[in-house]
């Protein structure tokens with residue numbers, strides 16, 4: 001039995017592949033390398049370079065292997081780009097996912113785990129978000145992911161395919177063993193940007209918005225270590241294999257840090273860095289924090305790295321290693 005990981009050459013997907021191999025799973029990766037890296041796929045996994053929208057490729061992989069589960073990370077992930085080029089997102093996140101799900105139904109794949117996002121909630125008013133909060137995404141990225149959640153619900157009702165949709169909050173950090181991390185150039189995520197700035201790889205960074213109604217005026221997010229996020233997928237796979245029914249679950253720690261607190265956490269490890277105070281970034285909510293009770297209770301997920309300093313430590317270590325890789 002084989003697990004098919006789409007997007008397994010990317011940031012989060014490559015951590016998943018390492019975790020599955022460590023559990024003794026047989027793994028096939030499909031990735032077209034638009035933002036991923038072939039070196040990020042461990043050699044013990046079989047790597048098929050190609051597009052998830054290529055039905056003949058999927059038919060071959062699903063014909064050659066007995067796929068027990070698909071874990072679907074492949075997609076386009078940059079919110080501002082989704083505003084500029086929405087059709088790319090409806091194509092790569094929604095239409096391509098439809099083709100992948102269709103192939104799963106045709107080949108009798110019984111289990112599917114999907115990378116969804118807190119961006120499906122949109123403007124947030126509650127202090128912590130349960131999965132029952134209204135899903136009203138405010139950008140094409142969030143809508144493209146929500147539509148895939150809807151497709152999965154309908155398909156699970158109609159066919160023998162159970163799924164878990166995991167809504168990730170702010171994913172950060174890197175593999176504690178230094179094997180992989182966030183490697184895409186031009187990243188916009190706060191912890192990645194702060195680490196690049198602290199290491200002198202950017203001349204300065206901006207804090208977007210200092211007039212939010214929060215404890216220090218900057219926006220609050222629920223930053224989750226990528227290894228804990230992966231553990232939620234491992235638990236989701238176990239849950240489905242044990243006969244669990246389809247569900248949607250938030251993955252975050254349930255408490256947030258302000259932008260200034262994140263910058264301070266990086267500076268604790270690197271010394272002061274150049275920071276500019278800027279206007280709010282369009283489309284940002286003041287506070288986005290998960291209620292992850294469902295992941296903890298139903299998926300029996302227990303995080304191990306709920307510590308901002310540790311997240312920053314691992315992100316910094318990866319950022320340094322990446323720099324050496326580029327120079328070497």
Ligand SMILES: NC(=O)c1ccc[n+]([C@@H]2O[C@H](COP(=O)([O-])OP(=O)(O)OC[C@H]3O[C@@H](n4cnc5c(N)ncnc54)[C@H](O)[C@@H]3O)[C@@H](O)[C@H]2O)c1
Pocket residue numbers: 006007008009010011012013030031032033034035036037050051052053072073074075076077092096115116117118168169170171172184
């Ligand atoms: N990084 C975050 O904070 C975050 C938050 C919420 C959800 N997610 C979701 O997690 C998933 C992984 O995100 P990531 O941060 O690892 O991004 P990433 O860009 O590093 O990984 C995406 C991978 O998918 C591949 N890919 C893209 N389109 C493809 C296609 N059509 N066919 C085959 N391969 C394709 C890319 O080459 C890349 O390796 C995405 O679905 C994203 O929407 C990420």
Ligand SMILES: O=c1ccn([C@@H]2O[C@H](COP(=O)(O)OP(=O)(O)O[C@H]3O[C@H](CO)[C@H](O)[C@H](O)[C@H]3O)[C@@H](O)[C@H]2O)c(=O)[nH]1
Pocket residue numbers: 077079117118119168169170171188189190191193205206207208209219220221259281284288
């Ligand atoms: O250089 C920066 C980068 C970010 N921020 C601020 O830091 C916070 C976090 O921003 P990120 O860009 O790191 O993350 P977002 O919360 O905007 O969004 C991320 O998390 C979402 C889920 O909550 C979605 O998954 C989305 O795909 C992913 O980009 C925001 O207040 C943002 O304004 C800065 O001040 N300076």
